[in-house]
Amino acid sequence: MKVLGLQGVLLAGLVLLARPALAADAEWELGKRLFNKGSVPACAICHTLRDAGSEGTVGPILDEIKPDAERVGKALRNGLGAMPSFAKSLTEAEIKALARYVSQASGGAAPTQ
Template structure:
């Protein structure tokens, strides 16, 4: 994955391709899928184990740290590449709480 995929668009928001890839990671590609435990409206996720990310509205560095090291019941996602972790973190931090 090139850096352009998870880079910021000129408007300050993630490019649509990065949004789509981040959503796919959140809902399917990460094992277990983030959507199983977390609520995130943009992803259509209504998990009840982990925190509601729309309410928490974490920044990308917080998401990246949690994905890399785990937190509480959440495992570390060691099967994701660095690029995937950054993409996922940027996706969550961009869309969490959107449309409130």
């Protein structure tokens, strides 16, 4: 059995700490992609969100209402007003990524998980 020196232990610790950040970055990118063009219809067509570079005029300006992830997820699953439900066209993981992206990009509360 090989014993790690201090540098090896520190490197191993950094790798373990980086894994959640890498997963969060991947989820952020997935959410952003889905917002801009990965969902049908794309969220960016109707909604304004500065981080996404979108200037939709149908739905609310997300930078102003700053929805939390739970609110976004509920709207995606059930639809809201003129917004259709995406429950049949997006997976639960995609809905979670999109909800997290919108909430964090708009300045809304992030989920605690």
